[in-house]
Amino acid sequence: MKAASGRLRALVVDDERLLREQLKTRLADVWPDLDVIDEARDGQEALDKAERLQPDVVFLDIRMPGMTGLEAAREIVALPSWNGEIVFVTAYDEYAIAAFEQGALDYLLKPVEPQRLAQTAQRVQARLQAKRPGAAAGGADQAAVDALLAKLMRIGQGIDRGSVPQGEGPLRWIQCSVGSTTRLIDVKDVLFFRSDEKYTRVQTRQLEAFIRTPIRELVPRLDGQQFWQIHRSTLVNLAAISRVTRDDSGRQKVHIEGHPEVLEVSRSFAHLFRSA
Template sequence: MTSLTPLTALVADDEPLLREALIGMLARTWPELRVVGEARNGREAVEAFERLRPQVVFLDVHMPGLNGVEAARAIRQVDRQAVLVFVTAYDQYAVAAFEQGAIDYLVKPVELPRLQETVQRLQERLSGPAPDPDAPSQTTALLAQIAARLQQGGPSPFLQWIKASVGQALKLIPVDEVVFLRSDEKYTLVVWREGEALIRTPLRELIDQLDPAQFVQVHRSVVVNLRAISHVVRGLNETADIHLKGRPEVLPVSRSYLHLFKQM
């Protein structure tokens, strides 16, 4: 690839803030790459690829309508040499593909050091000799494997991270780092190891998406991460208080939920 032929890319993700964040990080790590198109779903991604023919395509795995894997298959039919990068919340979806070198992937939230590694691999691939003639069929097989994993519902049915606006930035909070959640009128307060933020999703909706082996409701307005509990102090009238590891807040346990801590 010569300097007279600028490298171009397409970024597809149904979350506008995540698209913008990835494009901004690409500008820092790969200034020679020109992002010529954006897409909000798989169908838009395929249409944009057919129109723009970029060398690199960043595809979110989970998009409405046509998902990232289905879009990748359609793109491969247009150009078997297109370089694909999946962006996924579940690294298990793409491990096999990544290990065999046919497809690269990034795990949300995308971190700069990991993106730099991907950029280096993509640059080497694009500047090297033409791919092995067996590579397209290998990629097709890997796409089929990942699609099968998607149809099975993925490696975990539970929420993996929570999106929250902190100032002008979108914060992606790993669920494992959440200490507790508390209902706050129309919002939910999410408290994690490094801070807190309000989100619009009601607590009752979040409860159904959390792993019940890790998160329990202890009050009509409070859900706590069991791994974040330091100790529980019993009070009067069949109530108790939860003390947390490394946090000053004390959470109430109402009578209805006291049975969860009988052995503590």
């Protein structure tokens, strides 16, 4: 049931409580006229509350246990009473984001930035105002969700937390695990990648993160003019190198600007620094 005051009403959906709280706080800052009327922790709960509460906008996380955000969105826009807007909240990479940008649905990248949230709020308000009272619910929104879901299943279903998706062209973003949080890291900010038997460490100046993608799969996805493989387990960003030295045994060592770790160059890749 809609609020008598005419204020817009929202449902916030995410399986992580802290992320729900963060989004609500930022919504209060950039969209003070919006009432967050409830929260949900998974897709099924989101569907049930969307049907019962009829919010004007649902902020919907994509990756949740059980029914995913995409599956919930498809069900929500098919509700006979639905005439609202869906905003997906996602940690997907650039290839999946391209699918969102080609569709009629809005999205926010985790972690949600206030400026981007403000832009989304303006777009959602404009679309809600453009909807005619009594217009048929579903329709275009249903088609948009179905098309988006189909595209994401083709290009993004294999994207898992701490992995690198397949796609065309050099990789620009990497989805990483930092503790219990998923982060998107711009590849240009990566100082180096180092693999062990199970994980690959992604090192930036600010943080250390981990992915499950081995070096051999990263090599063809990265720009060869930006990253060089210097060891079977190490890739380094050329822009991050301060100097290359040799130890007493003649082994080359790569020193990283502003970072204490020294990377060893294996004999197989020594030719890269002939003049070092």
